[in-house]
Amino acid sequence: MILKNSPDLWIDQFPFPEDADxxxxxxxxxxxxxxxxxxxxxRLAGRAAMRVGAGAVKLICDKESAQxxxxxxxxxxxxxxxxxxxxxxxxxxxxxxxxxxxxGNTISDETKARTLLALAFIDHxxxxxxxxxxxxxxxxxxxxxxxxxxxxxxxxxxxxxxxxDKINNIEDKVVRTVEGAKKAGSIVLLKGSDTVxxxxxxxVVINSSKAPYLATAGSGDVLAGIISSLVGRNKMNAFNxxxxxxxxxxxxxxxxxxxxxxDDLVDNIxxxxxxxxxxNI
Numbered sequence: 001m002i003l004k005n006s007p008d009l010w011i012d013q014f015p016f017p018e019d020a021d022x023x024x025x026x027x028x029x030x031x032x033x034x035x036x037x038x039x040x041x042x043r044l045a046g047r048a049a050m051r052v053g054a055g056a057v058k059l060i061c062d063k064e065s066a067q068x069x070x071x072x073x074x075x076x077x078x079x080x081x082x083x084x085x086x087x088x089x090x091x092x093x094x095x096x097x098x099x100x101x102x103x104g105n106t107i108s109d110e111t112k113a114r115t116l117l118a119l120a121f122i123d124h125x126x127x128x129x130x131x132x133x134x135x136x137x138x139x140x141x142x143x144x145x146x147x148x149x150x151x152x153x154x155x156x157x158x159x160x161x162x163x164x165d166k167i168n169n170i171e172d173k174v175v176r177t178v179e180g181a182k183k184a185g186s187i188v189l190l191k192g193s194d195t196v197x198x199x200x201x202x203x204v205v206i207n208s209s210k211a212p213y214l215a216t217a218g219s220g221d222v223l224a225g226i227i228s229s230l231v232g233r234n235k236m237n238a239f240n241x242x243x244x245x246x247x248x249x250x251x252x253x254x255x256x257x258x259x260x261x262x263d264d265l266v267d268n269i270x271x272x273x274x275x276x277x278x279x280n281i
Contacts, residue, residue, distance in 0.1 A: 026055030041104030045225030097232030102131030211253025218262025
């Protein structure tokens, strides 16, 4: 059965803070940043994760990128590493609730290696952008380590690069997304004006949006950051987090309309979360 996305489907799991919460009980989101000229995606995703409710966000980057990021952020943490071995050490922090990898990371063997390490050490991993495309030509290398608590967030181009012709030749977007989720064994969120969120069991939710102005640079990074904040221990399951993140994102687009840029989406997240809190009464 295909369901229309709405808070009724997932609001009972939404991680509104409680009186006893502290920053780490609200989740530590680890975001792998890109190289020196591609740090903007991680910055957007990190701030979006904080705005929607993460207690802390840590941006992982090299020394050169840290010099670019540090003047642009205020509440996010930064950890400087140089290679995948140091990234593996970072993943052993038990406070981590989720990892986002891909936005602005470059298409490379290093991105591929870090994605596989994240999947090996952390249950809740959101895989987006360059981390998806890095597995073009070798998708089974990824799918052997993805599970129902993994979330893939491709746009149409990334979906085509990751999944074979048998799936890409399916005209119906819903069927195509479901088949992708089954092949990956994970949640697949195929972005678009009619974003389709599919579970490998065949469960499907469609998020229809009247927000064409969301088609702007950085918008997908904001979505990935929102979802990363919602999923994890004592938070939402992967499917519901993907649905809630997509709903929040589209509501922002409808609220802001013409002229919006990705930074506007981040700054207005509290308005949508406040709207949700009123629905939860």
